[in-house]
Amino acid sequence: MNNEDCPRTVALSALIDDELAPAPRQAVLEHAARCPLCGTELAELRALHADFATLPEPAPGADLAGLIETRLRVEARPRPSPRPSPRPRLRDRLFPLGLRGLLMPAAGAAAALVLGLQLGNLLLMPSTDEARPPRFVAMAVFEPIAPGGLCPPAGACFQPGGAR
Amino acid sequence: MDEAAEGPADDTERIVRAQRGDTAAFAALVRLHQQRVYRFVLRLTDSHEEALELTQDSFLKAWQALPDWRPQARFSTWLLQIARNATLDTLRRRQRVAFTPLDDDLPLADPAPGPAESLAARQRGALLEAALRRLPFEQREVVLLREIEALSYAEIAALLGVAEGTVKSRLARARSALVAMLRRTTGDPHEQ
Numbered sequence: 001m002n003n004e005d006c007p008r009t010v011a012l013s014a015l016i017d018d019e020l021a022p023a024p025r026q027a028v029l030e031h032a033a034r035c036p037l038c039g040t041e042l043a044e045l046r047a048l049h050a051d052f053a054t055l056p057e058p059a060p061g062a063d064l065a066g067l068i069e070t071r072l073r074v075e076a077r078p079r080p081s082p083r084p085s086p087r088p089r090l091r092d093r094l095f096p097l098g099l100r101g102l103l104m105p106a107a108g109a110a111a112a113l114v115l116g117l118q119l120g121n122l123l124l125m126p127s128t129d130e131a132r133p134p135r136f137v138a139m140a141v142f143e144p145i146a147p148g149g150l151c152p153p154a155g156a157c158f159q160p161g162g163a164r
Numbered sequence: 165m166d167e168a169a170e171g172p173a174d175d176t177e178r179i180v181r182a183q184r185g186d187t188a189a190f191a192a193l194v195r196l197h198q199q200r201v202y203r204f205v206l207r208l209t210d211s212h213e214e215a216l217e218l219t220q221d222s223f224l225k226a227w228q229a230l231p232d233w234r235p236q237a238r239f240s241t242w243l244l245q246i247a248r249n250a251t252l253d254t255l256r257r258r259q260r261v262a263f264t265p266l267d268d269d270l271p272l273a274d275p276a277p278g279p280a281e282s283l284a285a286r287q288r289g290a291l292l293e294a295a296l297r298r299l300p301f302e303q304r305e306v307v308l309l310r311e312i313e314a315l316s317y318a319e320i321a322a323l324l325g326v327a328e329g330t331v332k333s334r335l336a337r338a339r340s341a342l343v344a345m346l347r348r349t350t351g352d353p354h355e356q
Binding site for chain 1: 185187188190191192194195198199202203206212215216219220223224227285288289292293310311312316317332333335336339340342343346347
C-alpha cells in the first residue's frame with residue numbers, strides 16, 4: 001500500500017514531529033487509536049523515528065579546524081608588494097640589448113665605411129703606369145725567327161764558316 | 165553532539181570576533197560544528213572524501229559570507245544551508261542528482277534474531293542507511309534535517325527556501341517511502 005500522498009500520512013508524520021496544534025493533534029491520536037490502518041502506520045513511523053536515533057555518528061576523522069585556520073592565515077597574510085621598478089635609463093631605452101647590442105652594429109658600420117673609402121680611393125687615384133705604345137709585331141713574321149719561335153732550323157742560326 | 169556543550173552565546177561571541185578577521189575564533193567555530201556539517205553532507209553524497217572536501221568548502225564559504233551573517237539566523241542552520249547548497253551544486257555538476265527508483269535491491273536483513281539487542285540495532289541502522297541512500301535528494305535532505313539535525317519545520321522551510329506545507333508533505337512522503345522499503349526488506353511491518 002502506498003500511503004505517501006494520503007493526507008492521513010501527512011498528519012501522522014506531523015504528529016511524530018510534534019508539529020500539530022493541540023486540537024488536531026488530539027483528533028489524530030483518537031483516530032489512530034480506533035483505525036487499525038492508521039494505528040499500524042503510526043507505530044511504523046514511531047519505529048522509524050526511533051531507528052534514526054540509533055544511527056551511528058560519523059566523524060570526519062581529521063581536524064578540519066586546523067586545516068581551515070592554516071589556510072585562512074596563509075590567505076590573509078599580506079603578500080610582499082613588488083618593488084617599483086626604477087625608471088629605465090636612457091642607455092637602456094636606446095639599447096635594450098646592452099653593450100653588445102651597441103657594439104655589434106657599430107663595428108659593422110665602421111667596416112662598411114672603411115671598405116667604401118678604400119674603393120673610392122682606388123677609383124679616384126691617378127694611374128702611375130704610362131700608356132705604352134702598341135708594339136707592332138705583325139711584320140715580325142718576316143724576320144728570320146718567327147715571334148715566339150725558338151730557333152729556325154739549325155743551319156739558319158749557325159752559318160757555316162763564321163758569324164753572320 | 166559536539167556542539168551541544170557550547171551554547172549559542174559562545175557562538176555569537178566567536179562569530180563577532182571572526183567577523184573582525186579573527187581566524188582562531190573561526191577555527192573554534194569550525195571545531196564546534198564540523199561534525200554536524202560533515203555527517204549531513206556525508207549522508208547526501210555517500211562519499212567520505214567528497215563529504216570532507218565539501219565540509220571544508222562550506223566553512224571557507226561561510227568565512228567569506230560571515231560579514232552577511234545576522235544574529236537572527238542560527239549559526240548552525242546557516243552553516244547547514246551553505247553546506248546543502250554547496251553539495252547540491254557539486255552533485256548537479258556531476259549529474260548525480262538522478263534519483264533512483266524505490267523498488268530496488270536493499271540489503272536483506274538477517275531473518276534470525278540477533279544474539280544481542282545491539283546487533284539488531286546495528287542491522288536496523290544499516291538497513292535504514294541503505295534505504296536513505298535510495299531516497300530522492302529532496303526527500304533525503306528533508307528527512308535528515310528533521311530526524312538527524314532536529315530542525316523545526318519552519319527552520320527547514322527557511323533553509324530550503326520552500327513553504328512549511330511543502331516540508332510537511334515532503335517529509336511524510338520520505339517517511340512513507342522509507343517505511344515501505346524497510347517493510348519490503350524485512351518482510352514485516354517496520355516495528356520494534
